[in-house]
Amino acid sequence: MISLASQSVPPSLSASPPPLTPSLPPRLLASCLSSDAGETSGGGGDIKPDLVRQYLSSEQHAASQRNREALAAARESFATHAHDVGGTEVQIAALTERIRYMTDHLRTHRKDKASRLGLVAMLERRKKLLKYLRRSDGDSYGEVIYRLGLKDRSFVEDKYLKK
Numbered sequence: 001m002i003s004l005a006s007q008s009v010p011p012s013l014s015a016s017p018p019p020l021t022p023s024l025p026p027r028l029l030a031s032c033l034s035s036d037a038g039e040t041s042g043g044g045g046d047i048k049p050d051l052v053r054q055y056l057s058s059e060q061h062a063a064s065q066r067n068r069e070a071l072a073a074a075r076e077s078f079a080t081h082a083h084d085v086g087g088t089e090v091q092i093a094a095l096t097e098r099i100r101y102m103t104d105h106l107r108t109h110r111k112d113k114a115s116r117l118g119l120v121a122m123l124e125r126r127k128k129l130l131k132y133l134r135r136s137d138g139d140s141y142g143e144v145i146y147r148l149g150l151k152d153r154s155f156v157e158d159k160y161l162k163k
Helices: 026-033 051-058 062-079 088-108 113-136 138-148
Strands: none
Touching: 051 113, 062 088, 062 138, 088 138, 113 138
């Protein structure tokens, strides 16, 4: 009987999987991204800084990663203090970003009914939060809808009311 512990495993099989983000040595990365990257000290091949910059840009991230970054930026820009993650303005901004992402998702996946129901629920929640904010702090309401590019639907009359 052969013991598995006594056999040596090649380093290529025992190594951990490669990281998800591209990793270049810091010196090489700095030389690629600097403006005077015409000469490389390592010898082997031309390094094109514009291609490296394009490869490492946020445009190459997955849609879910870009969504997370946009969500974090929205929360940070609407926070009233350093630890504000649940204020009304922050919730409205986060819901708006999620609604934009889900709307884009539904343009390509038209038959995704579960996501459509989730989108409707997010829209209703944002509507309730906007109604609360308008009732409690009108100035903040005006600033939020202006910064998010939303329309003020507070004075739209019901189209089903008989006149």
